[in-house]
Structure formats: C-alpha cells, structure tokens
Amino acid sequence: MHNPFRFSGIVSEPAFCDRVRERREMKQYIENAQNVLLYSHRRYGKSSLILKVFREVRNISTVYIDLYGTTHAGDFIAAFLKGISSLESQMSRLVKVLREGIRSVGLNFSVDPVTGMPTASPVISRPVQQKTIEELFAIVEKFSRRKKLAVAFDEFQEVAAYGGDAFEKTLRKAIQNHDRVAYIFAGSQMQLLTEMFNDRKRAFYMLAAHLPLGKIDTAAYVRWVRRLYRRAGRSIERPLVEEVVAMCENHPMYVQEFFFNLWNETTLSFEQLDRVQERMIEKRVPEYAYLWDSLTLNQKRALKLVALTDGKNLFAADNLDRTGFRTASQVTAALAGVKKAGILDKNKTWKIHDPFFKKWLMAAQR
Ligand SMILES: Nc1ncnc2c1ncn2[C@@H]1O[C@H](COP(=O)(O)OP(=O)(O)O)[C@@H](O)[C@H]1O
Ligand SMILES: [Mg+2]
Known part of the structure; x- marks a missing residue:
C-alpha cells in the first residue's frame, strides 16, 4: 500500500486531518458572504483548509487566487485572471465577459497555449491597472448575482509589500458592498496581516472576521493516523502516535512528515521514533544553519x-x-x-x- 502521508503542498483526503471546527466556521462565513482573514504560521494548513472547504460548500462557486511570489499590481491581475478562469466551466459566457471587460481597459489578454490559462501582460500603466482591477471585481460581482461566490486570496501579505496604501485602497473600494461574495484573505506573516486589518488608518481595517488557525489536537491526530494504518491492514498503538505528536509539538507538517518516514518501518518502537527524529533533523541542517547564519x-x-x-x-x-x-x-x-x-x-x-x-x-x- 502506498504511503498515505503527505508533507509538502496542499493535502486533501485521506491525508487531511480534522479541522472540523474551522471548516464549520469558514462555511458559515462563506454562506453569509462574510469576509474572513485566515492566518497562521507557514505550513499549518491554511491552503489545504481553504480548498477542503471549497470542495464541501454547495451552491456556491469558488475562486482560489494564489498571490505567492507576486510583487506588483500587474502580477496581481495575472494571478486574479488565472484564479477566475476556474469559473469558466460553470458559465461559458464568463469568458466573453471577461475578455470584453479586459479589452475595454486595454489590457493585453491571451490564453497560455500550454495550460489554457489566461495570462495578462503585466506591463501596464498604473491608472490602467487600477481600472483593470476595478473591472475584474465588477465581473466577480456580476457573476455573484447569479450564484454566490467565495474568493480566496492566498498569501495575501504579499499585497502589503506592493508599495502602499493606494493599492490597498483600490482593493477595498473594489470589494466593499459585494453582498453575495465572501472574500477570504489568507497568509502567514501574521504581524503584517494583522496590522493591515487592525490599524484604523489602513484600508482593510475591520474588513474581515479573524480566523486564526492553530495546531491540530492530539486526539484528532490519533484517530486519523490509526485509521490510515487500519485501512492498510496495519496497526499502530495509541501511545506511539501520541509520542510522535508530542515530539512534533502538534505541528501539522512535521506530524505528517514524521508519519511519512515511519510508514516504511516495519517494526514500531519508541527507539525507532528517536531514529526517525534524528534523520529529520539531519535533513534540515543546511536550512537551519542558513537561518542561524542570517x-x-x-x-x-x-x-x-x-x-x-x-x-x-x-x-x-x-x-x-x-x-x-x-x-x-x-x-x-x-x-x-x-x-x-x-x-x-x-x-x-x-x-x-x-x-x-x-x-x-x-x-x-x-
Ligand atoms: N488538515 C491537515 N491534516 C494533516 N496535515 C496537514 C493539514 N493541514 C496541513 N497539513 C500539513 O501541512 C503541510 C502544509 O499545508 P498547507 O495547507 O500548504 O499550509 P499553509 O498554507 O498554512 O502553509 C501539508 O503538506 C501537510 O503536510
Ligand atoms: Mg499556503
């Protein structure tokens, strides 16, 4: 049986564990078109949670926009177009609307021949960028009149670095009064994000409900891990699982990585856990040394x-x-x-x- 644990990238079933409370909370926000700020340290499971909830909601269209690596408004527009293209299959006319909307602001718009994804030329002047962004959000709003929407901006803290207030103000203006769209802003630079949303002088002040994402409870890990072992006709004792979770201090990615490594071991013992831990630290020495040296x-x-x-x-x-x-x-x-x-x-x-x-x-x- 293949290894059911995944420790990089977004995880989905069966590698997805728990988050029952957070899923319920996020669904309520989405159903009520309430904006949410979802934040945690990196690798706690924000992206996985968003996409899990997106698979679970009914009668609501979803758009996932990954802003990681974007550095200016042009990138933002390209990422937006890429995300919004997921709506096409649900409404073929949207493509037309989208193209017309974009053409009206003079943006070069083409479809990537390999991926079929829309791409926008990022070299456009600032006033045009602003107009384009307004236009894109207007399209979202128009779509939402037919069907409710949830739009997630992942790694949203990148926006704070674009260079200021003006961009944030444009965004705020573009999304306010969308009463059938829930915007989800997710990110890992907590200080940056909370400043953005809590500072009275900033454009995003009071724009979203806060949903901090913590670690996952030991009891939930125990049920989940033991189920994955059982599915493969194997078993693992509860105290061992609890020990691994404690060694990883309940950190979602480390717990996954630990069990990924443990999966190939045929004998399970506490000594074995120490060896796995040592190997995991060993592998990270360059990364940690680099951090230390900085x-x-x-x-x-x-x-x-x-x-x-x-x-x-x-x-x-x-x-x-x-x-x-x-x-x-x-x-x-x-x-x-x-x-x-x-x-x-x-x-x-x-x-x-x-x-x-x-x-x-x-x-x-x-
Ligand atoms: N609900 C979960 N159950 C199990 N593992 C998870 C869960 N959420 C996250 N992880 C682990 O953390 C890693 C990073 O998840 P990701 O969703 O990319 O986090 P983030 O977006 O917060 O950086 C995943 O590859 C997985 O190993
Ligand atoms: Mg993420």
Missing part, C-alpha cells in the same frame, strides 16, 4: 536564551550572563528582531515555534 549575534543570543530558559525569567541577571547579554534592552531589541524573522512567538511566554529547529539548536548547544 541572524545577528544578539539575535542568536536571544534564541539561546529562550531555548535555555523555556521562555521563563528571560531577564534574570544570571540568564543574561549565561548568554552574553549586558542589558535587558539589548534582549528586548534582539527578541523583536527574531520575532520579525518569524522564528519566535510571544503569547504568555516567548517560544521558538519550529519544534525541530529548537531541537537542532539545543542539540548543537549553540
């Missing part, structure tokens, strides 16, 4: 400090001494830097959020 000296110290203290009593004099800090303000500045790099989180205490990076750091006694 940090300043004080940022490295701050990471060590958090690892050593488990985030508690960071500012105690002997903890500062142990890590080479002289003042608390040095620590504060360094922590902020590492948080910005997406390595640290702060809830009640500071935490290194990548469990395997933390293991590597501790093992290397850096």
Whole structure:
C-alpha cells in the first residue's frame, strides 16, 4: 500500500486531518458572504483548509487566487485572471465577459497555449491597472448575482509589500458592498496581516472576521493516523502516535512528515521514533544553519536564551550572563528582531515555534 502521508503542498483526503471546527466556521462565513482573514504560521494548513472547504460548500462557486511570489499590481491581475478562469466551466459566457471587460481597459489578454490559462501582460500603466482591477471585481460581482461566490486570496501579505496604501485602497473600494461574495484573505506573516486589518488608518481595517488557525489536537491526530494504518491492514498503538505528536509539538507538517518516514518501518518502537527524529533533523541542517547564519549575534543570543530558559525569567541577571547579554534592552531589541524573522512567538511566554529547529539548536548547544 502506498504511503498515505503527505508533507509538502496542499493535502486533501485521506491525508487531511480534522479541522472540523474551522471548516464549520469558514462555511458559515462563506454562506453569509462574510469576509474572513485566515492566518497562521507557514505550513499549518491554511491552503489545504481553504480548498477542503471549497470542495464541501454547495451552491456556491469558488475562486482560489494564489498571490505567492507576486510583487506588483500587474502580477496581481495575472494571478486574479488565472484564479477566475476556474469559473469558466460553470458559465461559458464568463469568458466573453471577461475578455470584453479586459479589452475595454486595454489590457493585453491571451490564453497560455500550454495550460489554457489566461495570462495578462503585466506591463501596464498604473491608472490602467487600477481600472483593470476595478473591472475584474465588477465581473466577480456580476457573476455573484447569479450564484454566490467565495474568493480566496492566498498569501495575501504579499499585497502589503506592493508599495502602499493606494493599492490597498483600490482593493477595498473594489470589494466593499459585494453582498453575495465572501472574500477570504489568507497568509502567514501574521504581524503584517494583522496590522493591515487592525490599524484604523489602513484600508482593510475591520474588513474581515479573524480566523486564526492553530495546531491540530492530539486526539484528532490519533484517530486519523490509526485509521490510515487500519485501512492498510496495519496497526499502530495509541501511545506511539501520541509520542510522535508530542515530539512534533502538534505541528501539522512535521506530524505528517514524521508519519511519512515511519510508514516504511516495519517494526514500531519508541527507539525507532528517536531514529526517525534524528534523520529529520539531519535533513534540515543546511536550512537551519542558513537561518542561524542570517541572524545577528544578539539575535542568536536571544534564541539561546529562550531555548535555555523555556521562555521563563528571560531577564534574570544570571540568564543574561549565561548568554552574553549586558542589558535587558539589548534582549528586548534582539527578541523583536527574531520575532520579525518569524522564528519566535510571544503569547504568555516567548517560544521558538519550529519544534525541530529548537531541537537542532539545543542539540548543537549553540
Ligand atoms: N488538515 C491537515 N491534516 C494533516 N496535515 C496537514 C493539514 N493541514 C496541513 N497539513 C500539513 O501541512 C503541510 C502544509 O499545508 P498547507 O495547507 O500548504 O499550509 P499553509 O498554507 O498554512 O502553509 C501539508 O503538506 C501537510 O503536510
Ligand atoms: Mg499556503
């Protein structure tokens, strides 16, 4: 039987686990044309969740727009066209509408001969871009009058980097008052995104309900993993599954990767788990070393400090001494830097959020 676990890219059944509550919540938003901001760390399952929910909703058309790697409004338009092309099969006239709409703003529009996807020439002037975007959203609105729509913009934080307010204002203006469309904004740079949606002065202020995506509960993992083993006529004991989930600190991608690696092992034991973990860390050494090397000296110290203290009593004099800090303000500045790099989180205490990076750091006694 082939390996049922997947640890890269979007996962769907049977590799998709749980998210029952989030699916229900998102469906309610979509059915009520309520915009949603979906955010989490990378590789927690935002994209997988969106597409899973899209497969589950009834009588609502869905559009998935991936903004990853887009750097300016022209890219945004091309990504939009690509996403919107999924509506074509549902309404053949849309293609015509789309072409006419786009031609009216003078945008070069062609169909990629290989993929059949529409592509737009990104070299268009700014006023034309703005008009095009308005036009595209008008098409969406027009479509929604016949059939409700859900439109997801994945990796939406890219938009914040396009260069400012003007673009965000154009977007806001284009989507407000669409009462039969639910827009889903998803992304992983939480600070950037929450600023975008929570800052009174920003265009997206109060535009969407927040849906933070956390980790997956141990109990759900246990049921899911044991079911996948049973389907293949095999079995795995509950304590082993629980141990793996704990080693991965419930991180969705790491749990998948761990079980992917474990699947090929014929004997299952706790010792086996340690070996799998070691191999997983080993494979990531270049990635972790690169990350480490990109940090300043004080940022490295701050990471060590958090690892050593488990985030508690960071500012105690002997903890500062142990890590080479002289003042608390040095620590504060360094922590902020590492948080910005997406390595640290702060809830009640500071935490290194990548469990395997933390293991590597501790093992290397850096
Ligand atoms: N619901 C889930 N069940 C099991 N594994 C998941 C789930 N969601 C995500 N994963 C794991 O995380 C990886 C990344 O998922 P993805 O949806 O691309 O996350 P994101 O969009 O948040 O970066 C997947 O390849 C899979 O290994
Ligand atoms: Mg994603």
